[in-house]
Amino acid sequence: MNKTICRVFLFFACLILTAFVYAQDSLQKEKPQMAGLMRSNGKIYVVVAVVVIILAGLFIYLINLDRRINSLEKKIKI
């Protein structure tokens, strides 16, 4: 919409980029069981897909609600 919004988006985009350049982990004395394998072929992506669909659905619902209120406000000019 304007420059400030572009800047905000760029700012977040740059920050998100830094997530991939994480280099070191603190030393672990013992290794507790984690889902290392789970993530490769344990179908964790299925869960991510489900959650993303739910999120998208909720947003579509909110957008609809937003539009409906918008049209109501426009219909009856106050």
Next chain:
Amino acid sequence: MLRKNWWKILSFILLIYTFTAGFLGGVPAKPILNETIRNLYYHVAMWMAMMIFFIISVVYAIRYLRNNKPVFDIYSVEFARTGIVFGVLGLVTGSVWAKYAWGAFWSNDPKQLGAAIALLIYLAYFVLRNSLTDVDKSARISAVYNVFAFAMLFPTLWIIPRLVESLHPGGMGNPAFNTKDIDSRMRLIFDLGAVPGWTLLGVWISTLRIRLKLFSLKHEIHE
């Protein structure tokens, strides 16, 4: 701000980021917690968002008391309402997490008790509000009560659970977010994805309710 769209899109992007990076990103390996450490992005973010809504609510309550504009009362109420929704979600998700980390859904931990008391105080805000039939009186008294309810967040959420021994991180004077618990990868998703994402979503829901209320209020006057 009320009718602009860019921050709603931003909220969606941030939450998508939270849900994908939150599940797939790296986390420190901890005993007992294991993968449940990822709840930070969802459970803890609920409380952060709730605190932000309560702060917005009390600011509008004070503004209402200063110049008696009914709009401020509506803002104050709707943000308190969203705050309670997020708080209840935080309590329930915390309880589920506690079952698998502490061994029971409810263990009368100071953090749990404090959070429950804080929420009950805010629920009483709505009881008080709806018990008064006169609109101006209801707005005024509830605005005064809102300030008290907000002040009660200090002992119940921020002071007592930190002073006493607690199962929850952040007890005995330690900060809840230290490098022992989470690392920079988690901080990034939490600070830049989860907290602003959830907060903007809650603000959106609140503004929808505010617009609906303003609309019905003005419509009644015209009739």
